[in-house]
Amino acid sequence: MNTPLFEGELIRLTPPDPDRDAETESMWTHDVEYMRMLSADPVRPLSPALIKKKYEEAEKEKATHRYHFAIRTRADDRLVGFVRLDHIEWNNGASQVTLGVGDPNDRGRGFGAEALKLILRYAFAELNLHRVTADTHEYNERALRFLERAGFVVEVRRRQAVHRDGKRWDVIKLGLLREEYKP
Amino acid sequence: MNTLLQGELVRLVAASAEKDAELLAQWSRDSEYARLLDSDPAHPQSVRRAKEDIQKWMENESPDNFGFMIRTLADDRLIGFVGLDGIRWTHGDTFVGIGIGDPEYRGNGYGTDAMRVILRYAFTELNLHRVSLDVFEYNPRAIRSYEKAGFVVEGRQRQALNRDGRRWDVIYMGILREEWERQQER
Numbered sequence: 001m002n003t004p005l006f007e008g009e010l011i012r013l014t015p016p017d018p019d020r021d022a023e024t025e026s027m028w029t030h031d032v033e034y035m036r037m038l039s040a041d042p043v044r045p046l047s048p049a050l051i052k053k054k055y056e057e058a059e060k061e062k063a064t065h066r067y068h069f070a071i072r073t074r075a076d077d078r079l080v081g082f083v084r085l086d087h088i089e090w091n092n093g094a095s096q097v098t099l100g101v102g103d104p105n106d107r108g109r110g111f112g113a114e115a116l117k118l119i120l121r122y123a124f125a126e127l128n129l130h131r132v133t134a135d136t137h138e139y140n141e142r143a144l145r146f147l148e149r150a151g152f153v154v155e156v157r158r159r160q161a162v163h164r165d166g167k168r169w170d171v172i173k174l175g176l177l178r179e180e181y182k183p
Numbered sequence: 184m185n186t187l188l189q190g191e192l193v194r195l196v197a198a199s200a201e202k203d204a205e206l207l208a209q210w211s212r213d214s215e216y217a218r219l220l221d222s223d224p225a226h227p228q229s230v231r232r233a234k235e236d237i238q239k240w241m242e243n244e245s246p247d248n249f250g251f252m253i254r255t256l257a258d259d260r261l262i263g264f265v266g267l268d269g270i271r272w273t274h275g276d277t278f279v280g281i282g283i284g285d286p287e288y289r290g291n292g293y294g295t296d297a298m299r300v301i302l303r304y305a306f307t308e309l310n311l312h313r314v315s316l317d318v319f320e321y322n323p324r325a326i327r328s329y330e331k332a333g334f335v336v337e338g339r340q341r342q343a344l345n346r347d348g349r350r351w352d353v354i355y356m357g358i359l360r361e362e363w364e365r366q367q368e369r
Contacts, residue, residue: 042273091224092345130350131342156338156355160313163274168312173355175340 005122006069008114013069013083013122018055021070021079022048028102037140038100040162040171064088067122071101071115080106083115085123085132093130093178095123116150124181132176137162138169152176187308188251190296195251195265195304198241203252204233206261210284219322220282222344222353240266247272249304253283253297262288265297267305267314275312275360277305290324298332306363313359319344320351333366334358 006013018025026048028034035043046054058066065088071081081101088095097119101112123129134152136143148154152174160168188195208230210216217225228236241250241264250266263283270277279301283294305311316334318325326336334356342350 040271040274089222092222092343094222094343130345131340133340133343154338155340158276158313158315158337158355158357160359161274161276161315161357163312173338173340175343177342 003121003125005126006118008074008118010074010109011071011080011111011114012074013115013118014072016055016068016070016082018052022051024079024102025051028100031102031104034100034102034104036164037137037143038098040137064090067127069115069119071111073111080111081115083119085119085127087133088127088129093128094133095127095129095131096133096135097123098134112146113150116146120150120176120181121183124178125183130178134174134176136172136174137164138172139164144172144174147174150176151180151182153180187304188300189256190300192257192293192296193253193255193262193300195297195300196254198237198250198252198264200234200237200242203261204230204237207233207237207264207284210282213284213286216282216284216286218346219319219325220280222319240268246270249309251301253293255288255293260285262293263297265301267301267309270309270311275310276315277309277311277313278315278317279305280316294325295328295331298328302332302358302363306360311360313357315355315357317353317355319353321346326354326356329356332358333363335362 026046029046032043058068066086068084069082070079071083072079080103083099085095085097099112099116101107120132123132134147136147154172155175156173158171161171162169208228211228214225240248247270248266248268250264252261253263253265254261262285263281265281267277267279281294281298283289302314305314316329318329337355337357340353343353344351
């Protein structure tokens with residue numbers, strides 16, 4: 001019962017704090033590579049004001065269908081990314097995870113892996129969900145490896161569903177079942 | 184040019200919140216229909232709520248949603264709905280949803296016909312690149328219908344549904360423009 005849910009060794013999950021973080025998050029949205037890894041929406045830099053507005057809109061959604069955390073380093077309480085569970089279907093025990101580490105210099109340092117570990121424990125041991133889905137794009141091999149290392153299995157390839165730089169790529173959907181999850 | 188929204192058995196028409204809401208609310212009381220349609224808990228809908236839904240999804244002029252009611256050619260009977268939603272214009276991708284609310288018209292080719300019409304609309308009017316859908320493992324009739332319309336299975340989300348005490352997969356299907364074009368030549 002005393003398992004710390006929000007504390008890793010390198011990072012912790014905290015509530016989002018748009019007043020404090022909007023400047024940093026706005027900076028991340030200017031990184032085309034990052035934005036294209038994260039989403040199929042057209043890349044578009046967002047001002048700090050727009051970021052704050054998005055958080056306000058998200059707060060209107062039912063709180064029990066969306067769990068959004070900021071990822072901060074334990075060493076110096078610096079914002080390095082976000083992780084979120086949403087599209088929660090309580091009747092089916094299904095959910096979707098999205099994770100981003102904003103600054104390229106912070107990638108490959110284990111922050112994302114720890115955050116994913118924490119959010120999966122949250123999904124299976126606190127929310128008692130049955131499965132977690134994650135989407136990525138064919139060109140994002142790093143995300144694919146990252147998810148597979150955490151136990152996710154490729155379940156769906158939506159062929160040619162993303163069109164970028166003149167080429168069509170598959171959207172890859174992965175899933176992790178409760179019984180496959182290794183704490 | 185005038186037959187874009189007409190098939191062999193049905194035609195696609197605009198929805199009317201005033202006229203159609205009562206029938207939609209009636210369909211929603213059929214739990215079998217509700218469970219075939221989506222993964223939300225089956226829940227009967229009030230007429231008022233059905234009206235709001237039609238206004239939201241079908242009577243608005245959102246550039247990302249195209250919803251239609253399905254009427255039979257033979258006697259102009261309202262039997263279901265079909266719609267494209269969540270169109271991603273930059274990628275030419277959309278999801279399609281269809282429901283045949285009147286049980287007498289299920290399994291008789293009406294849904295397949297309506298799907299063929301909306302595919303033609305998606306590929307020749309909206310000029311999209313692909314159409315996507317998901318369907319539930321316990322709905323083999325729909326899967327057959329989608330295959331007849333040209334969709335292929337692209338994967339399965341394992342155990343994504345929990346109904347009647349067991350877990351079922353959600354099956355993803357898709358059709359590409361080039362596959363649809365080849366089908367038209369036959």
